[in-house]
Amino acid sequence: MKFPITPLLPQILEALEHNTRLVLEAPPGAGKTTQVPPALLEAPWLDGKRILLLEPRRIAARAAATFMAGQLGEAVGRRVGYAIRFESRLSAATRIEVITEGLLTRRIQDDPALEDVGAILFDEFHERHLAGDLGAALALDVQAGLRPDLRLVVMSATLDGERIAQWLDAPRISSPGRSFPVRIEHPPARAQESTEQHLARTVRQALAEIEGDVLAFLPGQREIARATRLLDEQLDADIEVLPLHGELALADQQAALAPADDARRRVILATNVAESSVTLPGIRAVVDSGLARVPQFDPNSGFTRLRTVTVARDSADQRAGRAGRVAPGVAYRLWPQSQRLDAERIAEIAQAELSGLALELAAWGHDALPWLDPPPSGALAQARDLLRRLGALDAEHRITALGRAMHALGATPRLAAAVTRANEAQHGLMADLLALLDARSPLRGEHARNDDFRQRVQALHVWRDGGASAARRFGADAGALAAIERAARGWRQRIGARAAASGTPHSHAVGDLLAHAFPDRIAMQVEGQPLRYQLSNGRGARLHEATALLGEPWLVVLDLRLESRDSLIFAAAPFDPALLQRDYGERFVTQRAVRWNADREAVEAFEERRFDALVLERRSVPVRAEDALPALLARVRERGLESLPWSDAARRLRARIQALRGWMPESGLPDVSDDTLLATLETWLGPYLDGKRKLDALSAAELSQALVALLDYGQRQQLDAQAPEALTVPSGRTHKLVYTPDAPPVLAVKLQELFGLADTPRVGGGRVPVTLHLLSPAGRPMQVTQDLAGFWERTYPEVKKELKGRYPKHPWPDDPWSATPTHRTRRHAGR
């Protein structure tokens, strides 16, 4: 049997003769997985040691070992064996050992010199799983320090291995694949067309243009369900539409995979499972939405959320390649040809939760590893906080004895922490929880919506006690439970459980164990709001309307969807809050807290007993001045300056200061604009709020004082002289000046009162003529002017005639310059 890679095997051997690292690029079907490891067996540098072949998936590890053993005409477990979690077929004779990526880390941690290993081959490295990246970094570290002879081969399906070759400082060898050409098309979307409509229309186009089956890629279950509905309506009955995603029962997946026996053509609507995990025969056309859902860890909340993203070019090429396995095919891409995709997918290490990685690094002893992409510092810091909280690290981020025990368990740090807290009688149940939390829910149909995690435990126990039919009656998938039981059996052995748990666990038993895994996700019901909870990390959460957990005051939240306000709880378990005091006593604090009471518009102080962000008890205590002042000032900032009790006099004072500051910048008067006063509340208003508890305790007089206090004595004198509150006119009466921003002040005065005044009065150091609103004897506005001399000269003679007619009892002299000013009639003036 010949593979495309076969002629390259001598070149690969030759390269590894002179280099300890090699990048091998080969597309699927080239034979790299099964042909390279046996070819290396007789290499002199191997020196009788083993070859490790890393696979990202368990199925792939089993399949590769089975195929290679068959090539040698042997059973698995002789010269070729495999190991995955809780399952291995190995012997003393084994020379090629196929293992899953996660196991390499454990091997290296247990034996840093890798005594019996001569070469490590990383298969499908382009998938960039966290365990693969960590394993490669550790292996490089081992090679640099302890094992310069160790051979490392990174195998990748991507065509651009340049970056990996530079990282490894290694030569590259490329192999052709065994695939048929795939034509790429970009059918455009119509206006207002949804992704699913576009996809359904293109699937019909593909069925018309190409023979064979069609594989379509969509980001998730929701989109698959919508597209299935559309296609079921649009397609003839002789075409079968099959959904394919990770949550489907095993039987459904098999149905999608098995070759169609009735010759019906098939349309398979799949998530990313079909990109790498599942091989589908007979596909001639691929329709690619270009979308995928990926988890993204948010270091701020400590939660992971799913985001829909555009795939990278390497993913799109891999998806397209599915159409060319049996014959030439077509890939229809639902994005514009002009759209640029990223070259490579984002490595898992760049956006995943990192507590497992952080624990590995702590166990390794240093974290200056030769990463292809280093773990981001924010996520790593959050991971270390969690590990400290779980007791795995000390304050200096060194691993503790408990941390070593957790590491040895090989579970996630959260669950490992729960195992170390469990007593012997709880080990059977703990093993069930380890298996159940690692798997998708075994519940189906309406039961799948049950948010009480204990229901899943119950399903496992029903299956264990009553078999598959009992499990089905309970609403669970027996196949899924069988897989969960295999894992649970493995955990029972590892943690030393004497017997499997059965029956109905005590109501708090599940939650009490899991509270030790999720101490930062403790939820306390909000008083008076049955569905709302406060989380110990400070965020809010809620149960859905049809919850099975109604009325539970305390929950451990195992799964939720992060939302800006209250996140939605998908799975939780009730627990006994007494264990918080017993096991996390050090996290309880009693503190004073100061709050603004919006109803009373007043500051309140409390003494609170808290577990992290959860307030368990609260009692009122007297407010201290140093507590109240910042709260009061913050409240003023929130509501604005207009909320303060300004008197008319204070408003005028502000206007005068601001006006004179503009006219005479040399006066050094302070800026009393809204922005500046709000920014400097502490200095000018603070002293007048000191000792107060409520905002309305501030009087208008105090506010005026606060404003006046901004000026020194000289500035006050200057203000009174140059921006006076009022002017005295020739009649002897005093009239207020009205100040408005960016305009001269206005003086409203009866014309007769100004007799004898030759020119316009001025303010602002003589720079600003007052705007005169000249009034009739009845107080009616007659004329607006800033030029009084001109008025007397030109306008007054005309105005006078009219005024004489309308107001005969008043004096209207011909010579207003020398006339006696008055506000009265002639009769009064005569006395």
Add this chain to the structure above:
DNA sequence: CTCTCCCT
């Protein structure tokens, strides 16, 4: 009321 894929 909902979530891609995988692993020690």
